[in-house]
Amino acid sequence: MEIRCPRAFLLPSTIVFFVFFVPQILVQFTHASEEEFTRPPAGNIILSKHERSEMEPQQVHVSLAGSDHMRVTWVTEDHRAHSTVEYGTAPGEYTARIRGEHTSYTFFSYTSGKIHHVKIGPLEPETTYYYRCGASGPEFSFKTPPSTFPIEFAVVGDLGQTDWTKSTLKHVESKDYDVFLLPGDLSYADSQQPLWDSFGRLVESIASCRPWMVTEGNHEIEIVPIISPHGFKAYKARWLMPYEESGSESNLYYSFDVAGGSIHIIMLGSYTEFDSDSDQYKWLQQDLAKIDRRTTPWVFVLLHAPWYNTNTAHQGEGEEMRKAMEELLYGARVDIVFAGHVHAYERFTRIYDNEADSCGPVYVTIGDGGNREGLAMSYKEPASPLSMFREASFGHGRLRVLNHTHAHWSWHRNNQSNAVVADDVWLESLSASGTCMGQEPSSLKDEL
Numbered sequence: 001m002e003i004r005c006p007r008a009f010l011l012p013s014t015i016v017f018f019v020f021f022v023p024q025i026l027v028q029f030t031h032a033s034e035e036e037f038t039r040p041p042a043g044n045i046i047l048s049k050h051e052r053s054e055m056e057p058q059q060v061h062v063s064l065a066g067s068d069h070m071r072v073t074w075v076t077e078d079h080r081a082h083s084t085v086e087y088g089t090a091p092g093e094y095t096a097r098i099r100g101e102h103t104s105y106t107f108f109s110y111t112s113g114k115i116h117h118v119k120i121g122p123l124e125p126e127t128t129y130y131y132r133c134g135a136s137g138p139e140f141s142f143k144t145p146p147s148t149f150p151i152e153f154a155v156v157g158d159l160g161q162t163d164w165t166k167s168t169l170k171h172v173e174s175k176d177y178d179v180f181l182l183p184g185d186l187s188y189a190d191s192q193q194p195l196w197d198s199f200g201r202l203v204e205s206i207a208s209c210r211p212w213m214v215t216e217g218n219h220e221i222e223i224v225p226i227i228s229p230h231g232f233k234a235y236k237a238r239w240l241m242p243y244e245e246s247g248s249e250s251n252l253y254y255s256f257d258v259a260g261g262s263i264h265i266i267m268l269g270s271y272t273e274f275d276s277d278s279d280q281y282k283w284l285q286q287d288l289a290k291i292d293r294r295t296t297p298w299v300f301v302l303l304h305a306p307w308y309n310t311n312t313a314h315q316g317e318g319e320e321m322r323k324a325m326e327e328l329l330y331g332a333r334v335d336i337v338f339a340g341h342v343h344a345y346e347r348f349t350r351i352y353d354n355e356a357d358s359c360g361p362v363y364v365t366i367g368d369g370g371n372r373e374g375l376a377m378s379y380k381e382p383a384s385p386l387s388m389f390r391e392a393s394f395g396h397g398r399l400r401v402l403n404h405t406h407a408h409w410s411w412h413r414n415n416q417s418n419a420v421v422a423d424d425v426w427l428e429s430l431s432a433s434g435t436c437m438g439q440e441p442s443s444l445k446d447e448l
Contacts (some may be wrong), residue, residue, distance in 0.1 A: 003048075005141055005143070005155055005205075005206075005208075005209030005210075007089055007140070007422060008077035008444050009181070009403070012169050020328050023240075027257035031177075034169065036350065036397065038090070039118075041163065043160075043162030043163040043164035043372065044162055044163050044165060044167070044438070045160075045161060045162055046162060046165070046166060046198075046202060047141075047160050047161075047195075047198075047279055048161070048198045048201035048202040049132045049201070050077070050197070050201060052137060052138075053137075053215070054076065054077040054078040055076060055078045055081050055134070055136050055137070056076070056081075056134075056137035056138070057074035057075070057076060057081075057116075057133035057134055057137045057138075057206070058074065058075050058076070058077075058113075058197075058200065058201055059073075059074055059075045059137065059139055059167055059200025059201055059204055059238075059358065060133060060204050060207070060208040061073050061074075061200070061203065061207035061208055061239075061242070062074070062085065062142050062207070062208060062209075062210070062212070062240075063211050063212055063213060063214075063241060063242070064145075064179070064211045064213060064241060064242060065119045065245060066119075066121070066245045066256075066260070066430075067257060067261070067270045068121050068122040068123050068124075068125075069119050069120065069122065069123065070119070070120055070121060070123060070129075070142065070144065070211065071117055071118065071119045071120075071240065071242070071415070072085050072100075072101065072116075072117075072118045072119075072120060072125050072131065072133060073115070073116065073117050073118075073238070073239075073240060074115075074116050074133045074134070075112070075113040075114065075115050075116070075197070075200065076113055076114050076115045076116070076134060077114075078114070079104070079113075079114045079380050081114060081115070081116070081118040081134045081136075081373075082099070082100045082134050082135060083099060083100045083101060083114075083118055083134070083228065084097060084098065084100070084118065084134060084135060085098050085100070085118040085120050085131055085132070085133055086131065086132045086135065087120055087129050087130065087131035087132075088126075088129065089127060089128065089129060089306070090108070090130065090235050091132070091139065091141075092130070092139065094129075094131075095119070095248040098118055098119070098120045099118070099133045100116060100117050100118030100119060100155060101116075101117050101118075102114050102115060102116045102117065103115050103117070103237050103243060104237070105233055105237045105353075106216045106222075107191070107193050107222075107227065107228065107233060107234065107337075109387040110193040110194070110236075110372045111411070111429040112196075112234075112237065113197075115237055115238055116133065116134065117240050118133075119439075122150075122272065123144050123244055124144065125144050125145070125146055125147035125260075126144060126145070126146040126147065127143065127144050128141055128142070128143045129141065129142055129143075129144070131135065136287065139180075140208045140209075141208075141209065141212050142208065142209050142211070143178075143210065145178040145179055145211070145258050145259070146178065146259065147260040148259055148260050148288050149401055149402060149403045149404070150263070150400060150402045150403070150419050151178050151179070151258060151260065151261055151263065151400075151401050152176070152177040152178050152179075152398060152399065152400040152401075153177060153178065153179050153180070153181050153182045153397070153398070153399040153400075153401075154172045154177045154179075154181070154210075154368040154396060154397070154398060155181045155182075155183075155338055155364075155365065155366055155396065155399060156168060156181075156250045156396045156397070157182060157183045157184060157185065157197070157217075157304075157339070157340025157341075157365075157366045157367040157368065157369055158180060158181070158184070158185040158340045158341065158343055158367040158368065158371045159185065159186055159187075159203075159367050159369035159370060159371070159372050160187070160188040160219065160369065160371035160372050161187060161188065161195070161198060161199050161202050161372075162276050162370050162371070163200070163250030164370035164371075164394045165369060165370030165371075166202070166371075167234060167370065167394070167414050168369050168370045168396050168414055169203065169206055170208065170394075170397065171203075171396060171412060171418070171419035172396050173206055174419065175398075176400070177210065178210065178256060178258075179210065179211050179213060179351050180206070180207070180210055180212045180213065181214075181265070181302060181338065181341040182212065182213070182214040182215070182302075182340075182369075183215055183217070183302040183303060183304055183339055183366070183367075184214070184215050184216055184217025184219075184220070184270070184302075184303070184304030184340045185216075185217030185218065185219045185220070185304065185307070185340055185341070185367070185371065186199060186214060186220065186235070186239070186383065187199035188218070188219050188371060188372055188373075189219070189222070189234065190219055190222070191222045191224065191255060191269075191409075193233070194236060195368065196234050196238060200238070205417075207340050207381070211331060213241065213265070213267065214239055214241065214258060214267075214276060215233060215241075215252070215253070215255065215267040215268065215271060215302055215303065215304065216235055216252055216270075216271060216303075216304065217267065217271075217276070217340060218271060218304065218341070220232055220233060220234075220235040220271075221271055221371050222235075222256060223276075227428075230274075231271075232251075232252065233385070234250075236251050236252075236329060238252075238322075241254050241267065242256055245412070246287065247283065247286065247287065248283050248324045250269070250272065250279065250280070250393060252265070252269035252271070252280075253266075253267060253268050253269040253272065253280050253284070253324040254266075254267050255267065255287050257296070259298055259401070261295060262295070262296060262297060262298065262404065262446065263296065263297075263298040263299075263300065263401060264291055264296050264298070264299045264300075264316065265299075265301075266284070266287060266288075266299070266300070266301045266302070266334075266350070267301075267302050268280070268301060268302065268303040268321075269301075269303070269304075269447060270303050270304040270305040270318065270341075271304070272322050274321050274325060275324050276324060277443055281324065281325065281328075284325065284328055285328060288328060288331075288332040291332060293333065293431040293437060295433075297404040297405070297429045297431040297432070297433075298335055298401060298404075298407070298429055298431070299332060299334045299335055300334070300335060300337075300338070301329060301334050301337045301361070301397075302337075302338045302339070303318075303321070303337070303338075303339055304320050304339060304340050304341050305317045305318035305321065305339065305347075305412075306339035306340075306341060306342055306363070306365045307319070307321065307322035307326065307337065307339070308322075308326070308348050308351060308354075308365075308386065309342055309346065309347065309365060310346065310379055310380045310384050310390060311342045311344050311365075311376050311379050311380070311389045311390070311392075312376070312378040312379065312380060313343065313344075313376035313378070314341050314376075315320075317341065318339070318341075326352070326353065329361060330352045330353075330357075330359070330360055330361070333359060333430040333431065333436055333437065334361045334430075335361060335362065335407075335429055335430055336361055336362045336363075336399075336409075336427070336428065337361045337362070337363050337364070337366060338365075338397075339363070339365050339366070339367070340365070340366060340367035340369075341365075341367050342365050342367045342376050343367050343368055343371055343373060343374065343375050343376040343392070343398075344365065344367065344368055344375055344376045344377075344379075344390065344391065344392040344393070344410050345365065345368050345389075345390065345391050345392075345393065345395060345413075345422075345423070346363065346364070346365040346387060346389070346390040347362070347363075347364050347365075347387075347388050347389045347390075347409075347411070347423060347425070348363040348364070348387055348388060349362065349386055349387075349388055350361055350362055351386055354386075355386075357387075358433075358436070359430060359433070359435070359436070360408075362427065364409070366395075366397050367412070368392075368393060368394050368395050368396075369394070369396065370394055370414075375392040376392055377392045377430070379392075387413075389422075391413070391422060391423075393413045393414065394413070394414040395411055395413040395414050395419065395422070396411075396412055396414075396419070397409065397410065397411050397412070398410045398411075398412065402413065404431070404432070405428055405429050405431075405432040406428055406429070406430065407425060407426070407427045407429070408423075408424065408425075408426055409424060409425050409426075409427060409428070410423065411424070412425035
């Protein structure tokens with residue numbers, strides 16, 4: 001039995017475009033009309049059943065684990081199953097076999113299956129590998145990201161497991177991409193541990209084919225006194241990210257590089273300590289200090305609770321983190337900050353300290369993946385001049401980085417049978433700005 005990634009429309013590796021740019025931001029194109037669109041209600045929860053044997057892998061997903069390695073994660077009900085991955089570049093022909101590690105956890109009366117984590121590599125860029133988990137069960141395949149531009153990211157927040165989740169994932173699969181980014185709120189299990197298993201089975205067909213890089217949201221916390229006083233028990237066991245590879249001491253925040261080091265992506269934790277005395281803050285300082293914008297022209301950040309938000313939902317919940325960390329991101333000239341939490345879409349202009357600033361990041365809220373709680377329909381009025389586009393609809397985002405200087409962002413609203421581009425914009429890297437890169441942030445702010 002073989003499990004193949006769904007056939008997708010492959011985007012051309014190069015495209016020609018004609019557009020006038022203003023500094024660092026952005027020409028906004030015509031948006032799809034909302035006149036005939038009816039916003040959907042919350043979706044029904046989908047429970048994905050386990051249909052393989054106890055020894056066979058389920059909930060398979062892959063994630064980046066260093067510059068040329070991938071981590072394969074899966075679950076087996078049988079704890080005697082081996083934590084091994086066989087892989088190669090041709091179907092059924094495995095030239096390497098790696099043994100990894102495993103874990104499990106208990107939560108009240110629930111005991112997880114055996115959770116396997118196997119780091120494989122070194123791997124060649126932009127190459128399809130075929131692999132088998134635990135020497136049994138179906139064959140899977142994934143494609144490694146390219147080592148240079150262009151590269152494309154699918155960005156989805158607050159995913160859940162509803163019929164709208166399924167619609168979002170279908171739209172994501174309809175066009176090829178290289179890396180999946182998720183700024184928190186994965187399964188919406190909320191301590192109902194079997195929902196973690198159901199979620200893993202729901203996303204397996206897509207998460208086993210391209211690397212999924214995630215950070216935690218509030219629905220991953222699952223704090224229970226004595227049993228799980230620090231929270232994140234299931235999340236840490238199931239979704240192991242490359243925190244050790246990036247010098248972090250916690251799976252709740254980490255960073256990684258793609259496109260041969262030309263893009264640096266930082267995943268921050270909104271629900272762990274972030275003040276100036278915290279381990280996360282000190283790690284972020286060190287991580288940002290290592291970036292050379294001459295060789296890494298793009299820097300992106302993902303976190304869960306948005307720092308800027310004109311929706312009436314979750315007002316101010318990211319404010320303390322913003323006050324603690326915004327200056328660090330501004331000083332490093334971070335290009336984009338993605339957030340979730342608010343179940344709607346919103347894109348801001350470049351901002352620093354609540355004011356438009358051509359050297360600050362673009363802020364994007366994309367908490368509209370398909371969660372069971374429904375959409376956040378209400379916005380503050382009048383609209384802030386900092387907010388460029390906002391809409392309460394389910395959907396997903398695409399970030400295509402073409403080269404060292406330019407990238408294209410688009411947000412795709414879920415319509416019934418297709419995804420409609422409702423918002424898109426061209427971005428210029430701050431590393432290409434002599435003004436932003438040539439001055440200290442504090443002196444620049446004073447001049448503004």
